[in-house]
Amino acid sequence: MTSTSFQKTPFYFKFAMILLMLGLICLLLYYGQDIIIPFALSILLAIVLTPVNNFLEKKKIPRVWAISISLTFSLLIIVGILYFISTQIMSFSEDLPVIRERLTELFNKAQQWIAENLNLSRRDQAKYIDTAKDSGTSALGSTVISVTNAIFVLVLLPIYAFLVLYYRDMLKQFLVDVFQPNHHENVKEVIKESRIVVQSYMVGLLIEMVIVAVINYIGFLIIGIKYAVFLAVFAAILNLLPYVGMLIATVFCMLVTLATSSNPADTLWTFAVLSIVQFIDNNIIMPKVVGSKVKINALITILGVLIGGALCGISGMFLSIPGIAILKVIFDRIDELKPWGMLLGDDITSNKPSKIFEKANILRKKKASA
Numbered sequence: 526m527t528s529t530s531f532q533k534t535p536f537y538f539k540f541a542m543i544l545l546m547l548g549l550i551c552l553l554l555y556y557g558q559d560i561i562i563p564f565a566l567s568i569l570l571a572i573v574l575t576p577v578n579n580f581l582e583k584k585k586i587p588r589v590w591a592i593s594i595s596l597t598f599s600l601l602i603i604v605g606i607l608y609f610i611s612t613q614i615m616s617f618s619e620d621l622p623v624i625r626e627r628l629t630e631l632f633n634k635a636q637q638w639i640a641e642n643l644n645l646s647r648r649d650q651a652k653y654i655d656t657a658k659d660s661g662t663s664a665l666g667s668t669v670i671s672v673t674n675a676i677f678v679l680v681l682l683p684i685y686a687f688l689v690l691y692y693r694d695m696l697k698q699f700l701v702d703v704f705q706p707n708h709h710e711n712v713k714e715v716i717k718e719s720r721i722v723v724q725s726y727m728v729g730l731l732i733e734m735v736i737v738a739v740i741n742y743i744g745f746l747i748i749g750i751k752y753a754v755f756l757a758v759f760a761a762i763l764n765l766l767p768y769v770g771m772l773i774a775t776v777f778c779m780l781v782t783l784a785t786s787s788n789p790a791d792t793l794w795t796f797a798v799l800s801i802v803q804f805i806d807n808n809i810i811m812p813k814v815v816g817s818k819v820k821i822n823a824l825i826t827i828l829g830v831l832i833g834g835a836l837c838g839i840s841g842m843f844l845s846i847p848g849i850a851i852l853k854v855i856f857d858r859i860d861e862l863k864p865w866g867m868l869l870g871d872d873i874t875s876n877k878p879s880k881i882f883e884k885a886n887i888l889r890k891k892k893a894s895a
């Protein structure tokens with residue numbers, strides 16, 4: 526189909542085909558997530574490790590050994606992080622009975638207050654609690670399945686990443702040769718820009734996580750709450766999920782503080798610390814550390830995280846942002862899809878055309894003059 530005939534196609538037909546394509550992609554992700562998610566995570570890891578492998582190969586190290594060295598180093602870092610988190614969880618779990626008893630006491634007081642002030646008897650409250658317990662049981666089963674899937678992914682991740690790094694030249698050439706020769710340069714630019722976006726995003730996220738964990742720990746240490754290290758690291762990890770993660774972390778940290786602190790005001794101070802850290806992260810750390818490569822507006826970010834979580838769980842929430850960033854790079858390079866790229870970006874409030882459109886206009890003028 527030529528460009529002229531595509532432009533003459535009615536809008537409702539194009540829109541219907543786009544919705545149909547999106548629906549098919551969602552079905553593919555939902556039913557094929559056991560295969561797609563490990564492969565997608567391995568691609569992210571391979572992209573992050575590509576500069577290291579290129580550096581080692583320039584030093585005359587064979588590709589197999591270069592990949593093995595970079596993968597081993599990255600896996601050691603991952604194992605170290607998991608070991609640190611597991612030790613903190615074990616320390617936290619030792620006091621779980623006391624925390625559970627304290628929360629039960631607070632819950633009973635809340636039930637009494639609700640019965641006295643909201644005219645909702647304890648029997649009615651018990652019905653709602655039983656319903657929540659049933660949901661919690663199913664959620665527990667889902668959690669067990671998720672842990673099993675996580676172990677499966679951790680086993681496949683280094684294998685897939687090794688193969689992607691080993692065959693990366695062939696895969697890149699395949700993506701280029703799939704398209705017509707007149708599009709090869711444009712495809713190469715998309716691949717290069719996508720790689721830069723993903724690398725800057727992933728490396729920036731790791732740095733951001735460390736900075737946020739340190740700031741959280743300092744704030745919790747000043748307040749003097751218990752489990753400062755565990756809660757600081759827990760909140761920093763959940764902060765990897767934009768907006769949604771910090772909300773969950775804030776509720777969890779407040780509940781733990783409420784159950785372990787003798788001063789109820791510490792709960793409010795915990796909320797204040799996390800709110801201040803979130804403000805600093807959104808306005809200083811994220812723009813400076815992660816960089817301006819990933820320009821996605823907040824609305825699309827939240828929708829992407831929620832849709833990714835609904836389709837593929839926690840892994841889908843994590844993969845949603847780099848996935849949307851790659852889609853934006855592709856959309857900005859195709860004339861018919863540029864409105865969708867603009868919808869994903871954060872330049873919508875500006876009256877000035879974005880830099881991408883300015884570059885596209887300059888290229889068109891050069892081609893027209895030639």
